[in-house]
Amino acid sequence: MTQNSQETVIGRITSVFGVKGWLKVYSYTDPKEGILDYANWVLSLDGKRIPAKLEEGRRQGRAIVVRLKGIADRELASTYCGAEIRVPVTELPELPEGEYYWHQLLELEVFTVEGDCLGRVDHLIETGSNDVLVVQSTKASIDQRERLIPYLPGQVVQEVSLPEQKLTVDWDPEF
Template sequence: MNKEQCYQIGYISKVHGLRGEVTVVLDVDYPEDYEDLEHLFIEQKSRLTPYFLEHFVLQPGNRVLAKFEELDSIDAVSPLVGAEIFLPLSELPKLDEDQYYYHELVGFEVFDETEGLIGKVDQIYDLQTQDLLGVTFKGKEVLIPIQDGIIQKVDKAAKKVYCQLPEGLLEIYLED
């Protein structure tokens, strides 16, 4: 399993107790969708390694108390602290017709209501403060915030994103 076939759901933040439990911070909209996990993948040395779970108990604040099979001590789980946690894309919860996952937008054409076709989405930037579409426009990368008011509509069938870009946004990127 490689990272391109997976999506990140969070990371291991710290060891919990003496018996090999860890605290996981989830970066998902609906943590309850992940309550019944039986396994997950942990990134170690740029590789994803499968781990089977004894329990995965939701806690307040998008946190989870997790226990992995066969890891029964602080020494066994300490090297996992800070590691990112992944699941296969095939396990993504199904969405309504008008909803989408950001990774699905890669390759979609982006249209601005005044400029017309901007370009195709090359990359999604998942930053702590804001998520951005990376689009090549006139040979330069333009970063478009993914937020209501800017993204007007996403047509998944036609693979198009319709935007109302803030005045001057494109010009900032075209300046030398």
């Protein structure tokens, strides 16, 4: 999931829904319906950026379905399947102090409380119980291992410094 520095990915179009141009989306927002709070989307598909306007959307069973402006039939809708849904980061609500969006944690260098460099946050995984940082090694890291570190602020994650692009963890490098 690559990021443009001014945009973040909030979901993905998965399939068509019905015959009138509706689409099913997989939302990365929490709650899932939060994706419907953003009207101006940028769809990213096959290296192309396509501006899109959300006309309406709703929960349909366990899925979210949407209708985008100018898409009124199943055939046209199917051409958007697989597209990432992006919004400008300036449209995201401000979080309370100590909380972060996933896109803010990407590329942060990860250090142990002892000062050992473990690598850089490549991406995160949602597991249900807690999110997990996937840390890839760098030239500066103590070894060339990939690490899965639970994102547990106050327990494992001791400090996040966005200005320094640094995340400090209480984590055994042997794990």
